[in-house]
Amino acid sequence: MKDLPLRDVYRLIEPGPVVLLTTSHKGPANVMTMSWHMMVDFEPPLIACVVSDRDHSFTALRATKECVVAIPPAEMAETVVAIGNCSGRDVDKFEAFHLTKGEAEKVSAPLVVDCFANIECKVVDTRLVNQYCLFVLQGVKAWIDPARRGSKTIHHKGMGSFIVDGETIELDSKMP
């Protein structure tokens, strides 16, 4: 994993891939599957996400205010769904799914080395947590596996239906 400039984080999140979110709090580190997230600002990169208070990760995220957002390649789709189908209350998911932890630089939550990109994040706004379980995260350090940069990702359409990235088209946009 090599350093990814923080200004490039939005290019991973904005397309709307299914991601993994790791936390570390009392007991083994945990990982969940997440699909409700969006960019809020470019640099420093701010990411909003919804982590249900029924999820085991909710307590860890609220208590530690730290997490890692990891981007799994499409090849990991079955594992990503399996991670979403069980709870860290019952299972050490890193162990159960043979995931490789990496040491983060600025947070206690682990990187997921199996993913092609990882974003270390700190919670910077909790005003909408009580009502919507909506956290605002700031990316504080990002990593990419250069050999797998540009990996295809998956997008959740609901009910177990996932879209895999297709072709990329280049258009003359004035937007970053």
Add this chain to the structure above:
Amino acid sequence: MKDLPLRDVYRLIEPGPVVLLTTSHKGPANVMTMSWHMMVDFEPPLIACVVSDRDHSFTALRATKECVVAIPPAEMAETVVAIGNCSGRDVDKFEAFHLTKGEAEKVSAPLVVDCFANIECKVVDTRLVNQYCLFVLQGVKAWIDPARRGSKTIHHKGMGSFIVDGETIELDSKMP
């Protein structure tokens, strides 16, 4: 356009497509291109989005608290980018891009008939508007063109690079 149950709105938004957002306020209705949005709750459907205060639509959205989120099919990609490359301050975009307005049922902003789905929305939370331009919308009525249901969409990777939906895979997910 036929009625789409509100409980199905998340299946349009969760995959992270580039969308259009229409508003109506003082002068011709306006439309912008938006890519920073996420689901916040299933039913009633809540959608968070970031509309920059540099965008002409920001003032309209904050003042009227109403908008329509329209989902363009991939075939509209060039028009979607062109809509994003200019401002409603200078251009009547519905006219310039030959878009067809439809009358919404519960909001004053227009539907975009060229899109395959439309979600009429009201702003329900503005606590994060001043700091992040982050609005929480509630979908109050949704529409779909049955003939174009399941249209491929586009996802923005930044700098004019867009991913078109590829194949759909079905996995045994316990998540809605």
